Amino acid sequence: MEMTAAEALVKCLEKEQLEVIFGYPGGATLPVHDALHHSSIRHILVRHEQGAVHAADGYARATGRVGVCLATSGPGATNLITGIANAYMDSVPLVLFTGQVPTSQVGTDAFQEVDITGITMPITKHNYLVKDAAQLPRIIKNAFHIASTGRPGPVLIDLPKDVAQTMIEFNYPETVQLRGYKPTYRGHAGKIAEAARLIARSSRPVIYAGGGIINSRASKELLALAETINAPVTNTFMGLSSFPGDHPLFLGMLGLHGTRTANLAVTNCDLLIALGARFDDRVTGKIAEFAPRAGVIHVDIDPAEIGKNVQVHVPIVGDVKMVLQELLPRLEKRSDTRWLEQIEAWKKEHPLRYETGAEELKPQYVIEKLYEITRGDAYVATDVGQHQMWVAQYYRFKRPGGLISSGGLGTMGFGLPAAMGAQIGLPGERVVLVTGDGSIQMTMQELGTIMEQELPIKIIILNNHVLGMVRQLQKVYCEGRYMAVDFKFHPDFETLARAYRIKGYTLRNKEDVDNLLPEALESPGAVLVNCLVSAEENVNPMVLAGKSISEAIDC
Amino acid sequence: MRHTLAVLVENNPGVLARVAGLFSRRGFNIDSLAVGRTENPDVSRMTIVVEGDARVLEQVTKQLHKLVDVIKINDITADEYVDRELVLIKVNVGPAQRGEVMQIADVFRARIVDLGRKTLTLECTGNDGKINAFEESLRPYGIKELVRTGKIAMLRGFKYTGYHDNGTKEDN
Numbered sequence A: 001m002e003m004t005a006a007e008a009l010v011k012c013l014e015k016e017q018l019e020v021i022f023g024y025p026g027g028a029t030l031p032v033h034d035a036l037h038h039s040s041i042r043h044i045l046v047r048h049e050q051g052a053v054h055a056a057d058g059y060a061r062a063t064g065r066v067g068v069c070l071a072t073s074g075p076g077a078t079n080l081i082t083g084i085a086n087a088y089m090d091s092v093p094l095v096l097f098t099g100q101v102p103t104s105q106v107g108t109d110a111f112q113e114v115d116i117t118g119i120t121m122p123i124t125k126h127n128y129l130v131k132d133a134a135q136l137p138r139i140i141k142n143a144f145h146i147a148s149t150g151r152p153g154p155v156l157i158d159l160p161k162d163v164a165q166t167m168i169e170f171n172y173p174e175t176v177q178l179r180g181y182k183p184t185y186r187g188h189a190g191k192i193a194e195a196a197r198l199i200a201r202s203s204r205p206v207i208y209a210g211g212g213i214i215n216s217r218a219s220k221e222l223l224a225l226a227e228t229i230n231a232p233v234t235n236t237f238m239g240l241s242s243f244p245g246d247h248p249l250f251l252g253m254l255g256l257h258g259t260r261t262a263n264l265a266v267t268n269c270d271l272l273i274a275l276g277a278r279f280d281d282r283v284t285g286k287i288a289e290f291a292p293r294a295g296v297i298h299v300d301i302d303p304a305e306i307g308k309n310v311q312v313h314v315p316i317v318g319d320v321k322m323v324l325q326e327l328l329p330r331l332e333k334r335s336d337t338r339w340l341e342q343i344e345a346w347k348k349e350h351p352l353r354y355e356t357g358a359e360e361l362k363p364q365y366v367i368e369k370l371y372e373i374t375r376g377d378a379y380v381a382t383d384v385g386q387h388q389m390w391v392a393q394y395y396r397f398k399r400p401g402g403l404i405s406s407g408g409l410g411t412m413g414f415g416l417p418a419a420m421g422a423q424i425g426l427p428g429e430r431v432v433l434v435t436g437d438g439s440i441q442m443t444m445q446e447l448g449t450i451m452e453q454e455l456p457i458k459i460i461i462l463n464n465h466v467l468g469m470v471r472q473l474q475k476v477y478c479e480g481r482y483m484a485v486d487f488k489f490h491p492d493f494e495t496l497a498r499a500y501r502i503k504g505y506t507l508r509n510k511e512d513v514d515n516l517l518p519e520a521l522e523s524p525g526a527v528l529v530n531c532l533v534s535a536e537e538n539v540n541p542m543v544l545a546g547k548s549i550s551e552a553i554d555c
Numbered sequence B: 001m002r003h004t005l006a007v008l009v010e011n012n013p014g015v016l017a018r019v020a021g022l023f024s025r026r027g028f029n030i031d032s033l034a035v036g037r038t039e040n041p042d043v044s045r046m047t048i049v050v051e052g053d054a055r056v057l058e059q060v061t062k063q064l065h066k067l068v069d070v071i072k073i074n075d076i077t078a079d080e081y082v083d084r085e086l087v088l089i090k091v092n093v094g095p096a097q098r099g100e101v102m103q104i105a106d107v108f109r110a111r112i113v114d115l116g117r118k119t120l121t122l123e124c125t126g127n128d129g130k131i132n133a134f135e136e137s138l139r140p141y142g143i144k145e146l147v148r149t150g151k152i153a154m155l156r157g158f159k160y161t162g163y164h165d166n167g168t169k170e171d172n
């Protein structure tokens, strides 16, 4: 069938069974937006392209499907960049379409021209500039395949306007042909056997599980592994929600703001089983003292992560779910309790703590209440800062994928649009955003989108009137000389919510939280809860720069 | 240590930028990089000489593999191979010294490709060591301009770095 490449693009997306596209139009996307008229695909008009890409990202994390966005050339494309980098760092599958100036003008500094394929080369898994309209269906097929397989990531397709208008014969390829792209899924049988032997011989094993567990949907296998060998489990920030937060074998998060128990367990273990995690600097602290006495088994889909930061004894490249499925039958049930007794002793000695008797409202209390009310079952999106770490510490996730947060890039402004995307992907689920008064102001124009789309998102602002996380850093590293972290003016968030016809609450103390938070969370539509919390509160424990994770301090 | 990598890549626009960008972004040092097409018009071959220890080389190889346009990587350093580089050198020589320089050229089997009133341009091929030696011998006469292609290399004998679609991305 003959059609324009723009129409073919929409047909390809329908063939990929895409339901929604997050976009913002411009001159260069006229042909594609025009072609969307007759499509079943729902176009969500955001308020800023950064909102589109974060929403597609939140959608992808919540549903496990590829998130798609569409932006115009020039400023439309550059507004996507933070979101692309964010998805790249956290391995989120996205396909991004950008309009481009007509081919004849490419390279001439034409109006609204930027070299977006050049700019995004280091932050995409792959990208394409479409020069031949006939190739577009093949490129889209490849893009979805590359984005969603192996270690997932964003793929960008830049489409010049004249190419979009060219007539082509539509033909969606059934298969991909990429001789340079063949991810390894099955782990090496010999290495898996070696891992099983190492596990049998160890007496103090720790499982260190990252975001790979969520991506490969291996939570069931992770639980089976932990319970079979009776090993405690710690999560990276990205791994949170992959293991039940209330399980007796769970140690909480490790690293910079990890629990003391998790960090002590890793420091003293004799075997570290790293699953879909990448030994990031926020996790390891001083690398020479990270798990210094341990043999290391490292399972990851990305071979480049293995041996990158630490020496590994048993490297296994593969999909973590498939590897665990092969490993489990080789393992004997273990019941040695000495190590677990030690862990229990640490847990008793070093629980997460904050001052519970205080007058003012403590942010940790709000998260504990949120956990109680939602029973760990909500999808919780966050922004970046102290509030994010308190969610990581105090919300005990039950549902794999329940945490939707920017880990690798730490992008303030991610939360609101990401929550939006998650709610669009999962209309029947409870989506809560926990944000800070700094972060929400980076992308709060999306409140408009939320109301337009009638999304019942519950927004909780832990409003400390400061850029809390940076303030904490200044307290610790700059001897309390606070610079550029105090907001002298804030809008009244409750009134602001009302301007968007969103129900607003302001909570000032524990009683307010006890009385009103349940009601706010049970309200049918979108709700904004402005919690006025103490500015002095810090995230504890904390590992100082260059220190071993076993030497956390309270600040 | 210096390693010589033979890298087969898709002959797509931007592939050189992807490879070069990867090296600079991750702080890998390229000594030289030569690229051109192969017996197969849609496959290009890069010969990359890179400096680093075993760990760096492992990262270089693995990160290169992640590029979708990279088809195959072969670290041929430890194998028997032939390598060649071509250099063009323009030296300051008037008629009086021409004879001397031509003698040097003879020793290195270099050729004279251009003759000016006060200059001579020579072409020489060989491996790294030979090219360096040639350059040193001409230095006393005053080198006005020098350009090297970077090294290209090929395994000796029956072994080869070709692309054959057997369904896997190989890494020898």
Ligand SMILES: Cc1ncc(C[n+]2csc(CCOP(=O)(O)OP(=O)(O)O)c2C)c(N)n1
Binding pocket: A383, A384, A385, A386, A387, A388, A410, A411, A412, A413, A435, A436, A437, A438, A439, A440, A462, A464, A466, A467, A468, A469, A470
């Ligand atoms: C886009 C961006 N700019 C700057 C930072 C640096 N930064 C990290 S946390 C933080 C403070 C966040 O403040 P807020 O959202 O109010 O959260 P709080 O830490 O107070 O809970 C800042 C400025 C960042 N992570 N992202």
